[in-house]
Amino acid sequence: MSVQTTDYSASEIRSPASFVANRVFIYGALIFWAFICLFPIYWTITTSFKTAIDVTQGHLIPFVDFKPDWKGWRSLGLSPDSIFQTSTVREEFLKRFMNSVITSVGASSLAIIIGSLAAYGLTRYRYKFAWFKNEDISFFFLSQLILPPVVLALPFLVLYREVGLLDTRIGLILLYTLMVLPIVIWIMRDQFNSIPVELEEAALVDGLSIWGAFFRIVMPIALPGMVAAFILAMVLCWNEYFFAALLTSTDAKTIPVMVASQTGSQGINWWSMAALATAAITPLAVIGIALERYLIMGMTAGAVK
Amino acid sequence: MADQTSTTNAWPANSVPTDLIPPGRKRLGWALMAAATLGLLATILVQILYKSEVDTIGFETWRPVVYAYILWGVALGVGQVLIRGEDGQRALFLLPALLFTIAMVIFPTLFGFYIALTDWNLSSFSGRKFNGLDNFWQMLGDPYYRNALFNMVLYVLAVFVEYVIAFGLALLLNAQIRARKFFRVVFLMPLMLSPVAVSWMIGKSLMEYRFGPAATLARHLGWENPAFFSNPITARISIMVLDAWTFIPFMMIMLLAGLQAMSREVLEAARVDGATAWQTFWQVTFPLMLPVSVTAVILRIIFKLKLADIIITVTSGGPGGATDSVSSFIYREYRDRSNVGYGTMLAMAYLIIIVVFVTWLLKFASRFVRNVN
Numbered sequence: 113m114s115v116q117t118t119d120y121s122a123s124e125i126r127s128p129a130s131f132v133a134n135r136v137f138i139y140g141a142l143i144f145w146a147f148i149c150l151f152p153i154y155w156t157i158t159t160s161f162k163t164a165i166d167v168t169q170g171h172l173i174p175f176v177d178f179k180p181d182w183k184g185w186r187s188l189g190l191s192p193d194s195i196f197q198t199s200t201v202r203e204e205f206l207k208r209f210m211n212s213v214i215t216s217v218g219a220s221s222l223a224i225i226i227g228s229l230a231a232y233g234l235t236r237y238r239y240k241f242a243w244f245k246n247e248d249i250s251f252f253f254l255s256q257l258i259l260p261p262v263v264l265a266l267p268f269l270v271l272y273r274e275v276g277l278l279d280t281r282i283g284l285i286l287l288y289t290l291m292v293l294p295i296v297i298w299i300m301r302d303q304f305n306s307i308p309v310e311l312e313e314a315a316l317v318d319g320l321s322i323w324g325a326f327f328r329i330v331m332p333i334a335l336p337g338m339v340a341a342f343i344l345a346m347v348l349c350w351n352e353y354f355f356a357a358l359l360t361s362t363d364a365k366t367i368p369v370m371v372a373s374q375t376g377s378q379g380i381n382w383w384s385m386a387a388l389a390t391a392a393i394t395p396l397a398v399i400g401i402a403l404e405r406y407l408i409m410g411m412t413a414g415a416v417k
Numbered sequence: 418m419a420d421q422t423s424t425t426n427a428w429p430a431n432s433v434p435t436d437l438i439p440p441g442r443k444r445l446g447w448a449l450m451a452a453a454t455l456g457l458l459a460t461i462l463v464q465i466l467y468k469s470e471v472d473t474i475g476f477e478t479w480r481p482v483v484y485a486y487i488l489w490g491v492a493l494g495v496g497q498v499l500i501r502g503e504d505g506q507r508a509l510f511l512l513p514a515l516l517f518t519i520a521m522v523i524f525p526t527l528f529g530f531y532i533a534l535t536d537w538n539l540s541s542f543s544g545r546k547f548n549g550l551d552n553f554w555q556m557l558g559d560p561y562y563r564n565a566l567f568n569m570v571l572y573v574l575a576v577f578v579e580y581v582i583a584f585g586l587a588l589l590l591n592a593q594i595r596a597r598k599f600f601r602v603v604f605l606m607p608l609m610l611s612p613v614a615v616s617w618m619i620g621k622s623l624m625e626y627r628f629g630p631a632a633t634l635a636r637h638l639g640w641e642n643p644a645f646f647s648n649p650i651t652a653r654i655s656i657m658v659l660d661a662w663t664f665i666p667f668m669m670i671m672l673l674a675g676l677q678a679m680s681r682e683v684l685e686a687a688r689v690d691g692a693t694a695w696q697t698f699w700q701v702t703f704p705l706m707l708p709v710s711v712t713a714v715i716l717r718i719i720f721k722l723k724l725a726d727i728i729i730t731v732t733s734g735g736p737g738g739a740t741d742s743v744s745s746f747i748y749r750e751y752r753d754r755s756n757v758g759y760g761t762m763l764a765m766a767y768l769i770i771i772v773v774f775v776t777w778l779l780k781f782a783s784r785f786v787r788n789v790n
Contacts, residue, residue, distance in 0.1 A: 138592050145586060146603045148662070153606065155630065156618045170628040226513040233510030241515075253514065256522060258775050260723045262744045262764045266757055267525040267532060276478040290521045293514065322506055351611040353726040354744070358751070368613040372730045382622065389614040400609035404602050407609075411667065412674035 153393070159386035160184040167382045184383030188391070205370070205391070212367040215281050216349035219288030220342050226289075227296030228338060232326060234297075235304040236312070250301070257294040261354045264290075269358060281364045287355050292345040295410075299344070302413040303337030304330070340410035343403055350396055367392045438502050446499030453492030460485040490516045526768075533765045537758035545758070552762035561738050562763055565746040566770070568653065572724060572742060575657040576717050580710070582661070583668035590669070591676040601673075608666040612726045620646075620659055620731035646732050649739035656740050659727050664720065668713045675709030676702075711782045718778065722771055743767045 159167060161180035171177035182191035189199025233239070234250055241249070268287065269278070277283035307330060315325040331338075353368040360369065371392050374385055400407065460482050467475020494512050497505035536548040556562055590601055607615070623631045624645040635643035645655040683705065687697045725744035728734060734741035734749060741749075743763070750760040 138589060138594060141585075141589055142594065142600050145589075146600060149603050149606050151630075152615070152618045152623055152662075153610070155623055156614075159622065168628050170630060170633055172630065226517055229510045230514035233507060237507045237510070239508070239511060249511065249515070253518065256518060258719050258722070258771060259522065260744060260764075260767065260771060261725070262747045263529060263768045264522070264525055265748075266751060266761045266764060267529040269751075270532065270757070271525060271528065274479045275483055276480050286521065290518065293518065297514070322503065323509075326510075347609055351613075353611075353613050353729075354723075354748070357729070358748070368611050368726070371611070371617060372613050372726075385617060386622070389617050392614045393610045396609040396611070397606065400606060401602055404598075404605060407605065408601075408670055408674070411670045 153397075156386050156389050156393075159382055160384075160390050162383055162386075164382070181383075184385075184387035187381065187384035188387050190387070190391070205388070208365055208367050208370045209391070211281060211364055212350055215284045215288060215364070215366060216346050218281070218285040219292065219349045220345035222285065222289045223292045223296045223345050224338055224342050227293050227341070228300045228331075228334070231297045231300035232304050232330065235301055236309070250297075253297045254294050256290070261291070265355060265358050268355075272359060279360050279363050283359060284356060284364055284366070287359070288349045288352060291352070291355075292348050295348070296341045296345060299341040299410050299413040300334070300337060303334045307333050336406070336409065337413070339403075340406040340413070343399065343406050344410035346399070347396060347407070438500070443500050446496040449492050449499065450496035453489045453496075457482075457485045457489040486520060529761050530765055532758060533762035535758045537756075539755035539757055548758075552759050553766075555759060556762055556766060561741065561746060562743075564738055565741040565743045566767075568739075568741055569722065569724075569743055571653060572657060572660070573718055573721055575661065576714060576721055578657075579661045579665050579717065580668060580714055583665050583713070584672055584706075584710070586665070586669045587672035587676055590673050604669060605666045607663050610663070612663055613730050615663055616659060616727045616730045619662065620655070620727070624655065646740075647736060649736060652732060652736060652740045656728060656732065659731065660721070660724060663727075664717060667720075668717055671709060671713040671716075672706065675706050679705055715775075715778060715782055719775065722775075 155172075158172070158174055161174060161182070161184065162171065162178060163181050163183055166178040166181075174180045182193065185191035186194050187201065188205055189195070189197070189202030190205075194202075230253065234246055239246055239249060244252070264287070268283075272278040272283050277286075311329055311333070312322075312325045315329045316322070320328060351368060352366075353372065356364075356366045356369045357372065360366065371385075371388055374381075374388060463475055464479060464482055467473070490512070493516075494509050497508045497512070499505070501508070532545075533552060534547060534549060535545045536551065537545040586604060590597060590604070594600070619631075623629045626632055626644050632643040632645070644651070646652045679702070683701055684697065687701045692700065723744060724742045725748060728740055728742050728745040729748055732740045734745055738746070744767075747760045747763050747767075750756050750763065
């Protein structure tokens with residue numbers, strides 16, 4: 113609770129002593145939380161370079177506490193000395209990795225396409241399907257957000273077996289699209305609302321069709337929002353475990369399923385687990401650092417009026 | 418949402434009146450839609466007859482029905498444009514998402530309600546049998562399901578602790594600090610990482626009983642026996658901490674956006690009036706932040722209700738089902754016992770509970786926010 117006493121600006125501080133105390137407190141808290149956020153990541157990365165004895169003795173700092181070793185990465189076939197040799201584990205890993213890439217990119221793209229169109233329609237035109245008006249349709253889309261995956265998982269298991277989509281990437285893509293569609297619509301609605309209608313009116317006067325106006329005028333302006341929605345959708349799809357664990361077995365297994373299936377079987381190989389976890393989180397960590405602006409934009413859409 | 422309807426009102430009347438469309442084109446549109454509908458119905462009918470072995474012509478799987486549905490959707494779109502001109506073009510924006518969601522949600526959910534009323538175990542050879550409300554009665558007497566529901570209440574309550582921490586972090590990031598962008602990226606990091614990898618990193622190795630750094634630290638702090646997942650209460654708390662670690666950044670970012678959107682003048686005015694920092698927070702910042710806070714907390718609760726992957730990978734519900742969320746419990750019901758019928762009944766009951774709860778929550782929240790404003 114004590115954090116809430118933090119001041120908003122230095123101008124509120126009256127005496128130099130309390131100013132210093134205040135600064136110390138703020139930076140202390142910031143560094144403490146940064147440590148909490150980063151330490152597990154640091155631990156994982158260093159563990160992937162440890163041998164058994166370093167793990168069990170709880171050594172922490174490379175080169176000081178223990179001598180880094182490629183053991184974990186060698187077991188994945190990704191260490192410098194094993195990377196040019198054939199390795200079944202590496203092939204397995206790359207296959208899972210590609211599955212993850214294809215499903216998350218595919219689902220995010222599909223969701224962006226149909227989600228943006230729907231969001232655009234809902235912000236610009238008035239619909240009436242039977243007794244459903246715009247508000248009801250918006251609510252219908254957004255209400256999918258509360259649908260827990262378990263509710264769909266078992267029916268889909270049965271349905272996918274009937275239509276031959278079990279353990280296929282297409283099947284996963286469809287489900288993931290459904291999962292992120294409400295979020296995409298939420299973000300894009302916010303985006304399109306912030307674009308003045310006058311732009312399209314001018315375009316229509318100049319003789320563009322409504323679809324022409326959408327593609328030539330609105331889309332370029334809304335592109336940052338689309339990128340934001342795409343990245344947020346990517347993150348959610350990449351990390352998804354529940355559907356992947358239930359609906360895939362051999363062909364379409366994704367990285368999280370592979371990570372989860374490593375534990376338990378014959379005790380834990382700490383180093384190889386750590387290497388695998390590092391490989392699983394690296395792509396998103398890179399995206400998070402590089403495109404943080406868009407992520408924040410996506411997450412705060414519609415939150416602040 | 419009300420303001421969107423007003424923007425649509427402002428839209429100029431540029432649509433082609435429907436009566437300018439030649440009747441021939443309209444007839445073509447109707448014919449196309451009718452043909453597609455007939456095609457879809459025929460495919461379904463043939464397939465039903467084939468599967469129930471009345472007929473010998475049919476397809477191996479139901480996949481052609483999916484293709485027929487897609488074709489039907491395309492024909493519907495084209496038909497709309499042909500019949501209603503520009504109005505049809507407008508409908509085309511909405512149709513793909515609508516048809517997709519309906520096919521992916523409505524049908525499986527209805528199908529799910531049917532499965533919920535059957536006795537169906539994938540590992541037994543007897544196949545699916547309709548057994549009415551038997552699953553329902555079994556559910557009412559299931560102590561593990563009740564326990565999982567109770568755990569969900571605890572997990573949802575933990576959101577408020579997460580909220581306090583997230584608010585504190587947002588205030589820190591909003592203070593005048595150096596390297597703000599660095600700290601923001603770092604604080605955001607946990608949200609990007611796969612919960613499964615996280616549950617391994619923290620749950621299985623950092624909190625490992627013998628040599629995990631967290632256990633070592635706990636020993637130094639005087640906890641004799643830091644077994645994080647062996648007794649029900651600490652196990653629940655550990656799961657909450659793991660989940661909080663991942664999702665605090667989510668609330669933090671929303672709250673930070675709210676803080677940054679707040680007008681500086683109000684705070685200045687409070688300061689000129691001689692309010693202390695503590696008073697300013699409770700009298701000005703907190704009330705102004707209430708709408709954003711409510712949105713953040715509700716979204717977070719909705720995500721929390723889906724909590725499963727961390728529990729499945731770290732504790733598999735243990736010890737003795739103490740940490741089970743509803744989702745992880747149903748997951749194991751399927752994975753370990755292949756009990757599709759009963760599992761689906763549990764899921765459907767959960768869906769109904771959630772819908773009622775979230776509806777109530779939204780009503781409650783909207784009243785709450787309006788009163789403050």
